[in-house]
Structure formats: structure tokens, C-alpha cells
Amino acid sequence: MISTAAPNQDVLLFGPFRLAASERLLTRDGVPVELGARAFEILLALVSTPNEVVSKNDLLSRVWSGVTVEESSLRVHVASLRKALGDGRDGARYITTLAGRGYCFVAPVSRVSSTSNRVSAVDSVGLSPHANLPSRLSRIVGRANDIAKLSGDLIDSRLVTIVGAGGVGKTTVAIAVAHQLEDAFGGSVLFVDFGMLSDPALVSTAVASTLGRSVQSDDATPSLIAFLKSRRVLLILDTCEHLVETVAPLVARIIESAPQVHILATSREALRVEGEHVYRLDALACPPDSQGLTAEAISEFPAMQLFVERAIASGASLELSNAEVPIVADICRKLDGVALAIELAARRVESHGLQQTAALLDEQLTRLWQGSRTAPPRQKTLQATLDWSYGLLSDIERSVLRRLAVFVGHFTLDAALDVVTIETLDRSTVLGAIDGLVAKSILATRPIGAMMRYRLLDATRAYALDIRVDDSDAVELATRHAMYYQRWLEQTGAQWPTYSTGAQRAPYFAALNNVRAALNWCFGGNGRIDIGVRLAAAAAPVFLAVSLLTEGCRWSERAIGALDDATRGGAEEMRLQAVLGVAMMFTRGNDEAARVALDRSLAIAEGIGDAPEQMQVLNLLHTFHHRTGDFRAALHYARSSLSVAKIIATPAALGLAHCLVGSALHHTGDLGGARAVLETALQSGPSQRPTSTIYIDYAHYNYAGIALARTLWLQGHPVQAMELANRSVKEASSMAHPVAVSRALVWAVSVFLWAGDLESADANADALISHAESQAMGPYLAVGRAYKAMLAIRLGDARAGVENLQQCLKELRATRYELMTATFNISHIQGLAALGRFNEALALIEETARRLESSGNLFYMPELLRVKGSVLLAMPQRQVNDAEICFTQSLEFSRRQGARAWELRTATDLAALLAAQGRPDSARRLLQPVFERFDEGLETADLKAAGHLLAGL
Numbered sequence: 001m002i003s004t005a006a007p008n009q010d011v012l013l014f015g016p017f018r019l020a021a022s023e024r025l026l027t028r029d030g031v032p033v034e035l036g037a038r039a040f041e042i043l044l045a046l047v048s049t050p051n052e053v054v055s056k057n058d059l060l061s062r063v064w065s066g067v068t069v070e071e072s073s074l075r076v077h078v079a080s081l082r083k084a085l086g087d088g089r090d091g092a093r094y095i096t097t098l099a100g101r102g103y104c105f106v107a108p109v110s111r112v113s114s115t116s117n118r119v120s121a122v123d124s125v126g127l128s129p130h131a132n133l134p135s136r137l138s139r140i141v142g143r144a145n146d147i148a149k150l151s152g153d154l155i156d157s158r159l160v161t162i163v164g165a166g167g168v169g170k171t172t173v174a175i176a177v178a179h180q181l182e183d184a185f186g187g188s189v190l191f192v193d194f195g196m197l198s199d200p201a202l203v204s205t206a207v208a209s210t211l212g213r214s215v216q217s218d219d220a221t222p223s224l225i226a227f228l229k230s231r232r233v234l235l236i237l238d239t240c241e242h243l244v245e246t247v248a249p250l251v252a253r254i255i256e257s258a259p260q261v262h263i264l265a266t267s268r269e270a271l272r273v274e275g276e277h278v279y280r281l282d283a284l285a286c287p288p289d290s291q292g293l294t295a296e297a298i299s300e301f302p303a304m305q306l307f308v309e310r311a312i313a314s315g316a317s318l319e320l321s322n323a324e325v326p327i328v329a330d331i332c333r334k335l336d337g338v339a340l341a342i343e344l345a346a347r348r349v350e351s352h353g354l355q356q357t358a359a360l361l362d363e364q365l366t367r368l369w370q371g372s373r374t375a376p377p378r379q380k381t382l383q384a385t386l387d388w389s390y391g392l393l394s395d396i397e398r399s400v401l402r403r404l405a406v407f408v409g410h411f412t413l414d415a416a417l418d419v420v421t422i423e424t425l426d427r428s429t430v431l432g433a434i435d436g437l438v439a440k441s442i443l444a445t446r447p448i449g450a451m452m453r454y455r456l457l458d459a460t461r462a463y464a465l466d467i468r469v470d471d472s473d474a475v476e477l478a479t480r481h482a483m484y485y486q487r488w489l490e491q492t493g494a495q496w497p498t499y500s501t502g503a504q505r506a507p508y509f510a511a512l513n514n515v516r517a518a519l520n521w522c523f524g525g526n527g528r529i530d531i532g533v534r535l536a537a538a539a540a541p542v543f544l545a546v547s548l549l550t551e552g553c554r555w556s557e558r559a560i561g562a563l564d565d566a567t568r569g570g571a572e573e574m575r576l577q578a579v580l581g582v583a584m585m586f587t588r589g590n591d592e593a594a595r596v597a598l599d600r601s602l603a604i605a606e607g608i609g610d611a612p613e614q615m616q617v618l619n620l621l622h623t624f625h626h627r628t629g630d631f632r633a634a635l636h637y638a639r640s641s642l643s644v645a646k647i648i649a650t651p652a653a654l655g656l657a658h659c660l661v662g663s664a665l666h667h668t669g670d671l672g673g674a675r676a677v678l679e680t681a682l683q684s685g686p687s688q689r690p691t692s693t694i695y696i697d698y699a700h701y702n703y704a705g706i707a708l709a710r711t712l713w714l715q716g717h718p719v720q721a722m723e724l725a726n727r728s729v730k731e732a733s734s735m736a737h738p739v740a741v742s743r744a745l746v747w748a749v750s751v752f753l754w755a756g757d758l759e760s761a762d763a764n765a766d767a768l769i770s771h772a773e774s775q776a777m778g779p780y781l782a783v784g785r786a787y788k789a790m791l792a793i794r795l796g797d798a799r800a801g802v803e804n805l806q807q808c809l810k811e812l813r814a815t816r817y818e819l820m821t822a823t824f825n826i827s828h829i830q831g832l833a834a835l836g837r838f839n840e841a842l843a844l845i846e847e848t849a850r851r852l853e854s855s856g857n858l859f860y861m862p863e864l865l866r867v868k869g870s871v872l873l874a875m876p877q878r879q880v881n882d883a884e885i886c887f888t889q890s891l892e893f894s895r896r897q898g899a900r901a902w903e904l905r906t907a908t909d910l911a912a913l914l915a916a917q918g919r920p921d922s923a924r925r926l927l928q929p930v931f932e933r934f935d936e937g938l939e940t941a942d943l944k945a946a947g948h949l950l951a952g953l
Contacts, residue, residue, distance in 0.1 A: 012047050013110045018183045038063050039081045046105035055102040108148030133191045136179040142284045142302020150177045157277035161265040164281035165441045166389045167340025170266040185234045195239035200246035228258040241268035248273050268441040283337030287329045294322045303332035310346035336457040386463045400433035405464035406481045409513035410453035419480045482518035482531050489538035533559045537572035540579035553583035577601035582620050589815025590628045615644045622660045629818030632856035635664035655681050659700040663707045669858035669897045678708040702731050706747040716900030718755050718937030725751040738775040749787050756941025779817040782808045790827040798834035822860040833871045841871050862902035865890035908946045920953045
């Protein structure tokens with residue numbers, strides 16, 4: 001039902017409109033807007049409950065009470081109301097339609113009471129409205145919510161200070177609020193610009209003269225207070241930061257002595273007086289640094305919207321393609337969403353073009369770009385704004401600011417105190433200076449997790465870095481910075497893999513920019529390589545833990561190349577080689593360089609007797625050989641890991657080792673052994689971690705689950721297999737770890753394809769492709785596309801399927817990713833046969849059989865033999881006897897492995913052959929006992945085919 005929470009004495013404000021319910025009057029910028037009675041009632045109902053859906057029935061019952069009308073009448077009046085409001089013009093949005101539900105008022109609404117204890121549009125006796133309020137911008141981007149919130153806060157609190165960094169838009173927002181409330185104050189809104197005033201003694205004089213009062217003494221405060229005592233006025237005091245010691249006591253006296261005066265101040269720091277409500281104005285929202293931004297993102301992020309609008313207004317011909325949108329996004333991020341900086345940069349597009357403007361942002365001359373001719377001097381250039389801010393600081397604050405510029409992005413208070421403190425700047429002095437920099441809006445704050453983070457905006461940091469310091473001081477500061485983050489990583493690195501959600505990882509991600517900066521300095525021309533090696537060894541596993549594989553690879557290679565005789569063969573190299581190996585494996589493929597790195601890491605771990613590290617590297621070597629298709633070697637490393645796990649003797653280590661052994665047994669065709677070991681692995685639980693150092697959080701519980709799903713299908717439990725596959729994909733997705741997600745999707749698709757659930761197979765293949773593209777995982781991307789080709793062959797498009805599958809197999813072999821070669825080859829064979837290319841199909845069968853025998857990947861042999869029999873029967877000259885031999889061999893392999901699923905497929909094909917030869921009894925005796933051993937999944941494709949055949953025998 002429609003809310004009645006808006007009493008008739010309230011005045012509702014939105015955009016340039018004022019809605020007075022008791023007067024049944026809507027005005028726009030003070031000018032009445034003509035509305036019919038029913039349109040007015042509709043508007044009142046919607047505005048009274050903003051951001052809530054009002055149903056069509058509620059509106060009809062309110063507006064046409066007791067009268068039956070068609071819904072079309074409501075639509076006509078809503079359309080006329082939208083026209084009167086200008087809904088949709090110049091980006092303004094007021095009323096939205098929710099199909100099948102009703103209407104919703106979506107613009108910000110503030111409420112002003114017209115009762116005597118709150119300011120409203122009343123007569124300001126003795127004070128004529130003054131016309132000194134600057135014009136409101138025709139369009140203000142991204143500040144509608146701020147303006148609406150400030151309007152309400154100012155009515156309620158009487159004293160509000162907008163605090164924010166230089167150029168963020170404090171004055172623009174304050175002027176917009178003043179215009180919003182102009183009617184509510186009967187036009188008595190006065191704007192005082194302190195930006196041009198340098199003498200504190202003239203503060204009260206400036207306010208008095210703006211009010212039109214004659215000043216006849218050195219102190220204008222008493223007469224000013226006396227004048228304001230009985231008047232209702234809104235004062236806008238702009239740019240108070242440089243005069244704050246004088247402005248603050250004056251404001252306090254006005255608020256105390258003149259109860260109907262409201263004050264809106266703008267300042268880099270709060271006034272800190274009784275009754276002040278501080279409103280911190282943040283920078284405009286910028287898009288994240290991510291791929292896939294399109295032109296639609298411009299309307300979603302105010303910073304980009306402002307840039308584009310100002311560029312076009314300055315004469316630039318700017319029609320953005322999806323390729324250019326990331327350039328605009330990067331410009332806005334570099335400028336931290338600061339409105340002034342964005343406007344200054346946007347003005348350059350007309351003369352320099354978009355790409356050159358972006359390139360110039362890294363050069364100092366951008367600080368001298370000219371802004372609007374009508375802007376205050378402090379805002380004509382970015383340099384002037386920064387100079388103004390710097391001039392407000394004490395000498396100690398300036399010194400601390402220069403040292404804080406060593407940090408990139410967010411940093412904690414602990415980091416600042418540890419890095420910045422020196423003999424001449426003790427911790428208490430630094431702490432006080434940081435408080436001052438925060439208060440003056442030089443240092444931005446943001447809570448991440450349970451701890452406050454600090455940050456210098458990029459323009460401010462660049463300005464601070466230009467302040468000349470002694471070279472030795474600069475080296476000492478960079479050294480302290482690098483050593484702090486080395487210690488921090490050593491203390492926290494082991495915890496990183498345990499954080500699976502974005503919220504948990506956010507506090508740690510915030511510090512990685514400083515780690516990168518420290519690494520760049522350490523390995524640069526004047527850096528400390530010895531610290532860099534230790535920092536890289538601490539950082540590389542962390543980069544992997546948060547899925548930054550390419551960075552882990554880059555810094556490991558850099559540090560390994562910098563090792564000397566003193567550091568070679570130690571714990572640092574052991575970790576660096578392990579990270580290098582695994583990062584190369586997942587991003588570049590399974591080439592020899594990855595194996596050499598892993599072998600070197602294992603040799604060092606064995607040499608120094610580090611069992612946990614041995615466990616981790618054996619895990620990686622098992623994975624390497626598993627991916628290359630050498631399952632005998634994979635089983636060897638899996639069993640070696642079990643031996644080491646028994647020494648470590650923790651449930652998690654044993655769980656991981658059992659997982660590796662079970663996976664290897666699965667591929668060598670020992671399904672019974674694989675199931676027993678995988679079920680043992682699952683008993684360790686999902687939250688256990690095998691060792692303190694995790695190079696790739698393999699989430700062995702999830703790995704064991706998806707491997708068990710495949711095993712269950714092969715053993716004849718299709719329903720359990722599909723349920724476990726679905727659950728494993730969901731578990732991996734919740735961990736938000738790229739390798740775990742990729743692996744789960746790879747194996748899940750195989751289960752769904754085997755079971756004939758092509759819809760689930762297709763959806764998971766699409767998810768795998770999307771995931772692999774976003775994470776730059778080339779081999780997994782080729783696997784996903786190969787699965788799509790398999791689906792095409794299954795669905796009858798053999799030509800396209802074979803062509804795409806051949807290309808994917810070529811890519812996989814180039815990276816030595818042979819894990820899926822057998823299953824892709826079998827599908828390739830079926831596609832070739834469907835196209836009548838039987839000689840190619842038979843040649844590929846022989847090649848695949850040789851590969852399976854040499855690699856130990858025997859569990860695919862029954863299916864390969866079955867497919868060979870089918871190809872022999874499909875040839876123009878059917879080779880019935882040879883086909884029957886193939887089917888018989890397939891049955892023998894299936895039974896030896898305990899692979900009832902393969903056995904059912906082959907028994908169905910052989911029974912069909914026997915029936916075609918006029919031997920239905922033999923066909924039934926073969927197929928019926930195999931079919932009857934299945935107690936679930938009767939609706940799956942293979943069981944339905946077998947059941948249909950039996951019914952016809």
C-alpha cells in the first residue's frame with residue numbers, strides 16, 4: 001500500500017523541484033509547474049515513498065477513489081507527468097516503470113518541514129535576498145546523492161562542513177546545495193568566498209560585507225552576530241582551510257547566538273566546533289582496472305562521464321569505441337577521480353587527442369594545464385591547487401609527507417611509523433603529522449577489513465616526490481620500505497591461501513602495490529639486490545596464492561638470475577624455483593624449463609631436509625607429469641609424496657598425498673584402488689592445509705572430489721557422479737582460486753559428456769573458456785574450446801567439430817598438455833568416421849593406442865577399442881569379425897578395470913551386432929546382466945540405449 005509517512009506540512013525537494021503538499025504546488029527553480037489534479041496526486045504518492053515500488057492498483061485506488069477506470073488512464077497521466085518533469089532529458093531520471101509491478105520514484109528526495117522549529121520558505125524580515133550566489137552548473141556529474149544528503153543534513157544539523165581533497169568538487173557541491181535550498185530559505189542564501197582572503201582579521205568583515213552591513217569598527221563580529229540573531233539565513237562559507245583558526249570561532253558564535261542561521265562550509269579540514277556535522281566528499285567513482293570495459297561503462301562511472309562531457313564541451317570530437325574506453329578509464333584512475341584534475345585533462349583532448357593526453361599524464365607539464373578562466377586562482381592549474389595545499393602544512397608535516405610518498409597506494413599506520421620514523425622524526429611526531437595530513441585532506445583514509453588504510457592521491461604523491469631530498473636519504477627510505485614489506489610477507493604469507501573471499505583478501509591486496517614498488521627498486525639501478533632476492537622469495541608464493549601467476553613467474557626469474565654463491569642452494573632459491581616452475585606450467589605450458597625448475601627445487605628441499613617443502617614440490621611434479629600425460633611418472637611422484645606425508649604426519653599432508661595417489665591410480669586404470677584412496681583423502685576435510693608454504697592452493701579436498709566423481713561414473717554410479725561433479729564445481733568457485741576452478745570445470749565437463757548431459761557439459765565448457773581467458777591460462781582455454789568441438793561432433797556438426805578439435809589439439813601439444821589427448825582423440829576419431837574419412841580414423845586409433853600404452857593411461861583403452869569396433873562396422877566394406885574382436889577386447893579391459901560404464905557401452909554395441917546377425921539370445925545373455933547391475937541413472941543416455949535394445953530383443 002502507499003505510505004502515508006509524508007505529512008502535508010512537509011516540503012519535498014528533488015532535483016530543481018520543490019513539492020509543497022499542503023499548498024498543492026510544484027515549482028521548478030521557483031517557477032510553478034502546471035500539473036493536473038490527478039498527475040499531482042500520482043507525483044505526491046511516488047515522491048512520498050522514493051525508491052519503493054508503488055503498484056498500479058494502489059495508484060488507481062488513491063487517484064481515482066471509488067471510480068472504475070482503465071489502466072490506460074494511469075499510463076496517460078504518468079506520461080504527462082514525466083513530460084512536465086523533463087524526465088529523460090539531459091540525463092535526468094525521476095520515474096521508472098517496473099513491468100508488471102508498478103512505478104518507482106528514483107531521484108534523491110530530501111524532506112523539509114514547514115513547522116516553526118525547522119527552516120522553510122518563510123519571510124526573512126529585514127533581510128532582502130542577495131544575488132551573490134554563483135550560478136549552478138547546468139549539469140553536475142555524479143553528485144546527486146551527495147547534494148540530496150547534504151541538503152537534509154544541513155536542515156537537521158544547522159552546521160555542515162564539506163571536507164575533501166583539493167579539486168574534488170567541494171565548492172561545486174556547496175553551490176548546488178545552496179540552489180537546492182534557496183526556496184526553503186526564502187532566497188536568503190549568502191555565499192562568502194574566503195579563497196581570495198589572506199588576512200585572518202578580515203574574516204568577520206568579509207561575512208558582514210556580503211550581508212550588506214556597514215563595518216565601522218576593527219572587529220565586525222559583535223555587529224554581525226546582532227544582525228543575524230533573529231534572522232533565518234543560509235551562509236555558504238567557501239574555502240576555509242587557510243583561515244580555519246579564525247573561521248571556526250566565528251562560526252561557533254553564530255551557531256550559538258543565531259538559532260535560525262544555517263552554515264555550510266567547505267574546507268580541506270574540519271572546523272572542529274560544537275555541533276558541526278562533517279561530510280567527507282569522496283572523489284568520483286572510477287572503473288576498476290579490469291578487462292572487458294565497454295562504452296556502456298561510461299554511464300556507470302561518474303569520473304568517466306565527467307571526462308567525456310567536459311572533453312566534448314571543450315570542442316573535442318569524441319565518439320568512443322570499446323577499444324578507447326579503457327584509455328578513458330585509465331586516465332580517470334590515474335587522476336584518482338578528482339573532478340578538477342579530470343576537467344583539466346579533458347580540456348586537452350581537443351588539442352592533443354585521447355591517446356596523447358593519456359601519455360602526457362605521466363609528465364610534470366600536466367600540472368600546468370590551464371583550467372577555466374573563471375576558476376579561482378588556486379584552481380586554474382593542478383599545480384596551483386597542490387601549491388595551495390602544500391602551503392597549509394607545517395614543516396614537520398611537509399617532511400612526513402615527503403617520506404610517505406615512498407608508499408604506493410594504500411598503507412597501514414604500522415607501515416608508516418616503521419618506514420617513516422627516523423632519529424629526527426620519532427614515532428609520536430610522525431603520528432601527529434599523519435593526523436594533521438588526514439585532517440587537511442592531504443592523506444586519504446579508507447577502512448579495509450578491520451584496519452584503517454592511508455593513501456596519497458597520485459597527483460599529491462607525484463608532487464611530494466618532486467621535493468628534493470638527499471640521495472642517501474632516498475636510498476635509506478627505500479631500503480626501510482623494502483625491508484618492511486619483506487618482513488610483512490614473511491609474517492603473513494602462510495595465511496594468504498586460507499583467505500578465499502574477496503573481502504578476506506582485500507586488506508592483503510591493498511599492500512601488493514608496495515611490494516611491487518619495492519621489488520622494482522631493489523632490482524633497479526640503485527637498489528639492494530640482496531634485499532630484492534629475499535623479498536622476491538617471500539612475495540612469489542603470495543603472488544601465486546592470489547592468482548597472480550605471471551608476476552610470480554617474473555619476479556622468480558629476476559631473483560634467480562641475481563643469485564650469487566652465498567644465496568644459491570638455500571631456502572630462497574628453493575622457493576623461487578618452485579614458484580617459477582608452477583607459474584610457467586600454468587601460463588606457458590609444460591615445457592622442460594618448468595620441469596627443470598621443479599627438479600631443482602626438490603633437490604634443494606631434499607638436501608636441506610625440509611619435508612614440508614618436499615611435499616609441496618612433489619605435489620607440483622606429480623601435476624607436471626599428470627598434465628604431460630606421463631601417468632606412470634605421476635604415480636611415482638604421488639607415492640613419493642605419500643612417503644613424505646607419513647613423516648610430516650598431519651591429516652592435511654596425508655590427505656593431499658592420498659589425493660595425488662588416487663588421481664594417478666584413476667588414470668592408470670586401477671579404479672577400485674583409486675576410489676578407496678580418494679575417499680580416504682576426503683576424510684581430511686575441506687579446511688585443512690598440508691604445509692605452511694602453499695605454492696598453489698590445490699584444495700586437495702576439491703581435487704579428490706572431482707576425481708572421485710569420474711571414478712564413480714566409470715564404476716557405474718552416474719547419478720552420484722554428476723551430483724559430486726556439480727558440488728565440486730560450486731566448491732571450487734567459492735574458493736575463488738583459478739587453478740582449482742579450472743581443474744574442477746575440466747573434469748566436470750568430462751563427467752557430463754560421459755553421462756550424456758550435453759546441456760550441463762556445454763554450460764561448464766563455456767564457464768571454463770571464460771575463466772581461462774580472464775586468467776590468461778592458455779592450456780585450459782584450449783581444453784575448453786576442444787570440449788566445444790566435441791559437443792559439435794556429438795550434435796551432428798562433424799565438419800566444424802573436427803576442424804576445431806584439430807586446432808585445439810595442435811595448441812595443446814605445443815604446450816605439452818597431454819592430459820586430455822586421449823579423450824579428444826577418441827572424439828576426433830568419431831568425427832572423422834562421421835565424415836567418411838575412415839583411413840585417417842584408423843591411423844589415429846593406432847597412434848592413440850601407442851600413446852596410451854607408453855604413458856600408462858590405460859583406463860581409456862576400453863573406450864578406444866569400442867570406438868575402433870564401431871569404425872570398422874561403419875566402413876563401406878564392413879569388417880565384422882575384426883569389429884567383434886575389438887568389442888571382446890574392450891569388454892576384457894573394462895572388466896579388468898572394474899569400469900562398468902565402459903562395459904555397458906561395449907556390451908550394447910556388441911549386442912546390437914549379435915542381434916543384426918540373427919543371434920538375439922546371445923545378445924540378451926551378454927547385455928542383460930551388465931544392464932541389471934546398474935541401480936541408478938536409468939535416464940542417462942547409455943542406460944536408455946541399452947534398455948531400448950533389450951526391449952527389442
